Amino acid sequence: MKSKVIQVAGLVLTIAYAALIIWIYATEPRTFKEVATSAEVGSGTYQINQEKFDAGHALFLREQFRAARDEWQRADPAQGDARTQFYIAYSFYREGWGRVYYDQDLFKQGLEAANRAANLAATAQLIIDDPNLQMHTIAELKAELEQGMERSWSDVSPLKVLRARK
Amino acid sequence: MPVLHARKKMTTNNRSRNRALLHFVVLPLLFLTVTLLGGLRINADDHAFIFVAPPLVTLLLAVLLMPLFVRGRLIEIDRWVASDRSPLTNISSVWMLLTLFFASAQAFNSVLPERGLLHWLFSFFFLWTLWNNQFSLFDARRLLRSLTVLFGTAFVLKHLLLASLYSSDGGLLKKLAGALLQGVSLGTLDAPAFAPATGYISFFTLALYVAGLVLLTFASDDDVDDAVQTEQLAQRESALVDRES
Numbered sequence: 321m322k323s324k325v326i327q328v329a330g331l332v333l334t335i336a337y338a339a340l341i342i343w344i345y346a347t348e349p350r351t352f353k354e355v356a357t358s359a360e361v362g363s364g365t366y367q368i369n370q371e372k373f374d375a376g377h378a379l380f381l382r383e384q385f386r387a388a389r390d391e392w393q394r395a396d397p398a399q400g401d402a403r404t405q406f407y408i409a410y411s412f413y414r415e416g417w418g419r420v421y422y423d424q425d426l427f428k429q430g431l432e433a434a435n436r437a438a439n440l441a442a443t444a445q446l447i448i449d450d451p452n453l454q455m456h457t458i459a460e461l462k463a464e465l466e467q468g469m470e471r472s473w474s475d476v477s478p479l480k481v482l483r484a485r486k
Numbered sequence: 487m488p489v490l491h492a493r494k495k496m497t498t499n500n501r502s503r504n505r506a507l508l509h510f511v512v513l514p515l516l517f518l519t520v521t522l523l524g525g526l527r528i529n530a531d532d533h534a535f536i537f538v539a540p541p542l543v544t545l546l547l548a549v550l551l552m553p554l555f556v557r558g559r560l561i562e563i564d565r566w567v568a569s570d571r572s573p574l575t576n577i578s579s580v581w582m583l584l585t586l587f588f589a590s591a592q593a594f595n596s597v598l599p600e601r602g603l604l605h606w607l608f609s610f611f612f613l614w615t616l617w618n619n620q621f622s623l624f625d626a627r628r629l630l631r632s633l634t635v636l637f638g639t640a641f642v643l644k645h646l647l648l649a650s651l652y653s654s655d656g657g658l659l660k661k662l663a664g665a666l667l668q669g670v671s672l673g674t675l676d677a678p679a680f681a682p683a684t685g686y687i688s689f690f691t692l693a694l695y696v697a698g699l700v701l702l703t704f705a706s707d708d709d710v711d712d713a714v715q716t717e718q719l720a721q722r723e724s725a726l727v728d729r730e731s
Contacts, residue, residue, distance in 0.1 A: 330510035
C-alpha cells in the first residue's frame, strides 16, 4: 500500500516539476527576478509599480515619450499589464506621428505594444479614462497605427498636413 | 524466533520502500533536474540566463542511447512495463523512461557547441560512437564507463579547450590557434562566448546524470512494486503463525 502512495506522490511531484521546466523554457527568464515576476504573472498576483507608472505618465504629458516609455517598461517588466502596454503604444504613436510623414519604425513598435495590450485585455474591453488622450480603446489606437503604416495615394496629397494628432 | 522474523520482515519492507522511493521519486526528479540544467547557459556580458532548447540532433542521439541502456541491462524494460503490472506502475515506469530520455538529450545538449562547424563535428562524432556501440557487447558497468568517458571527453573539449579558444581575454590556446591558423578564417568555427559559470553548471549536470545512471542499476535490481507483494506475504505469514499458536 505504501508503495502505491510513493508512486502517486512521485508522479504528482515529478509532473509538476516537468511542467515548471517546460514553463521556464517557454518563457526564457533571464534572471531570478524575472523568474519571480513570471511566476507572479502566472499565478495572477502580478502588479505593476504604480509610482513608476505615474512618473511615466507625467513624462508622457510633457511629450518626453522615450523617457516615459523607459519608466513604463520598468513599471511593467513582465509586459503583463494591458493599461501600461496601451500607454506605451500611445507614446509610440505620438512620437511617430508627423504632419508630413509617419515614422514607420515607431508605428511598428506601437502596433506590437497595442497587440500585447489587446492580448492581455482579451476577456474584457479596456477603456482608458484619461482626458489627455483622444483615443480611449485599444481598437481605436490599433486602427490609427495600422492606418499610419499603410501606403496609399493619399500619402502624396498636400491636404494631409491639415491632419490632427490624436 | 518471532523477533528475528519481525526484524527480517521490517528489513525487507524498508528495502522495497526505499527502492520504490528511488525508482518513482528520486530518479525522475534527478533526471528532470538534468533536463532543466542541460540547456542552461550564462551570458558572458550581463550574466543573464540563456535557455537552449535541445536541438533535433540531441533527440536523435538520445534515441540511439536508449537501446544501449536496454542492451546493457540498465533498463529492464520487460520487468518495468508489463501487462501483469498494475496500470499505475506501468505509467510510473514509462514516465521514468521519458525523464531519462529527455535527460539524455539535455546531457548531450550540455556538451555540444551551440552552432557552427564544431556543433556538426561534435554531433557527428557522437553519432559515430553511439552507432558503433549498437554492435558492441555491453553490460551495465561497461556501458556506464563508456558513457562517462564519452561525456567527460566532450566536456573537456567544449568547456575547457573551446572556452579558452573563444574567451574574450584570449587564453594561451587562442594565441596558439591564431599562430597555427594564420590567414584562415575562424568564421566557420564561430561559437558564442559564455561565462565560466556555464562550465560549472555543465559539470554538475553531467555528474548528476552519471549519478542517476549509477542509481538506475540499483533501482533495476528488484521488482518495482514488491512492497505490495511483501506486505501481502507478511500478512499471510502472520496468519499462519497465529493459526499454529
